[in-house]
Amino acid sequence: MDWNALIRPELDGMKPYAPGLRASEVRERTGRDDVSKLSSNEYPLGPVPMALEAMAAVLPHLNRYPDGSATALRARIAGHWGVDERFLTVTNGSNELLRLIAQAVLRPGDEVVYAWPSFVVYPLVTRMFGATAVPVPLTSDARHDLPAMVAACNERTRLLFLCNPNNPTGTIFSRTEWDALLAAVPPNVLIVLDEAYFEFVDDPEYPDGLTYFDGVRPLVVARTFSKIYSLAGVRVGYGFLPPALLAAVDAIREPFNVNTVAQIGACYSLDDQPEIASRKHVNREQKTYLYSCFDRLGVAYVPSHTNFIWIQTKKPVEVFEELLREGVIARSFGDTPALRLGVGTETDTKRTVEAFEKIVGRLGSL
Ligand SMILES: Cc1ncc(COP(=O)(O)O)c(C=O)c1O
Numbered sequence: 001m002d003w004n005a006l007i008r009p010e011l012d013g014m015k016p017y018a019p020g021l022r023a024s025e026v027r028e029r030t031g032r033d034d035v036s037k038l039s040s041n042e043y044p045l046g047p048v049p050m051a052l053e054a055m056a057a058v059l060p061h062l063n064r065y066p067d068g069s070a071t072a073l074r075a076r077i078a079g080h081w082g083v084d085e086r087f088l089t090v091t092n093g094s095n096e097l098l099r100l101i102a103q104a105v106l107r108p109g110d111e112v113v114y115a116w117p118s119f120v121v122y123p124l125v126t127r128m129f130g131a132t133a134v135p136v137p138l139t140s141d142a143r144h145d146l147p148a149m150v151a152a153c154n155e156r157t158r159l160l161f162l163c164n165p166n167n168p169t170g171t172i173f174s175r176t177e178w179d180a181l182l183a184a185v186p187p188n189v190l191i192v193l194d195e196a197y198f199e200f201v202d203d204p205e206y207p208d209g210l211t212y213f214d215g216v217r218p219l220v221v222a223r224t225f226s227k228i229y230s231l232a233g234v235r236v237g238y239g240f241l242p243p244a245l246l247a248a249v250d251a252i253r254e255p256f257n258v259n260t261v262a263q264i265g266a267c268y269s270l271d272d273q274p275e276i277a278s279r280k281h282v283n284r285e286q287k288t289y290l291y292s293c294f295d296r297l298g299v300a301y302v303p304s305h306t307n308f309i310w311i312q313t314k315k316p317v318e319v320f321e322e323l324l325r326e327g328v329i330a331r332s333f334g335d336t337p338a339l340r341l342g343v344g345t346e347t348d349t350k351r352t353v354e355a356f357e358k359i360v361g362r363l364g365s366l
Pocket residue numbers: 040041092093094095096119163166167194196223224225226232235236237
């Protein structure tokens with residue numbers, strides 16, 4: 001077999017998505033038991049108690065396939081946001097939704113505009129379906145440069161990915177900036193607004209994508225249960241899509257793409273809004289305390305609207321390795337002069353601050 005002839009040339013040299021280090025890998029590597037995994041923007045606590053109980057109760061019934069239309073969960077999500085469920089699809093994490101949209105719309109020669117650095121899945125799905133990536137650098141304060149992104153759109157642009165708040169920088173664009181983009185973006189462009197960290201944001205200037213979704217405008221709003229809802233391990237995300245696109249995505253998704261445990265867990269998670277509000281509050285408290293310690297230690301960072309912080313350092317490789325040595329797993333971005341660090345529990349925060357105190361002592365200015 002000529003494997004090169006067999007496999008689509010666009011996939012040549014593509015590497016699998018590289019996740020952050022797992023705690024068990026770091027335990028093995030460093031010999032330490034006390035490890036803070038702050039590399040994947042997960043919530044540091046498990047699923048809410050009601051969801052845990054409901055997921056455990058369904059385990060004896062896993063001989064059956066899931067509900068392939070996720071009927072109860074779709075009704076529950078639609079009710080929660082007050083948007084008609086005929087616009088809603090649920091997916092195996094919002095990653096799956098991003099890929100399905102790309103698969104449904106991209107042809108070789110199409111262009112896809114996204115900010116950079118931003119979520120690594122945008123370039124992946126662009127390339128996977130033979131389209132051309134058009135990354136637009138963030139502004140000097142690590143925010144989406146929406147006017148430059150509009151300027152990068154042309155008649156070949158099929159998709160515009162917007163990540164608000166942005167992963168990995170934790171920054172947002174404002175309602176005013178978003179309104180200006182909507183007014184200027186060419187009509188051939190489908191906007192995919194990825195709001196994976198929506199629930200963490202407090203800023204009154206933050207535009208809620210769903211208030212702009214009308215099922216007619218070429219806009220998709222994607223959200224997930226992987227972050228504040230602590231369900232990353234069962235994989236469940238969702239999106240609101242205009243009906244023609246929704247029909248295409250539903251036609252190409254796997255049958256039973258969202259497993260039974262995930263469907264049940266997500267339904268019950270939505271029921272515990274007091275707990276979700278408290279998680280948001282705890283995240284904000286830990287983040288504020290981390291900022292005060294970083295200020296004291298001279299560690300540069302970008303203020304974040306999420307559960308992670310973009311730390312700016314001229315020594316990203318050394319700081320990453322030193323953090324590991326101290327039991328803190330951050331996310332490295334190669335030689336980009338920054339690291340992404342998740343906000344965890346009080347214990348994680350304490351470990352992180354102690355780690356930085358030692359590292360600043362060892363390396364001098366970061
Ligand atoms: C911006 C953004 N979008 C989407 C995802 C995918 O999340 P999931 O597939 O777990 O829903 C992530 C995960 O880290 C993310 O950061």
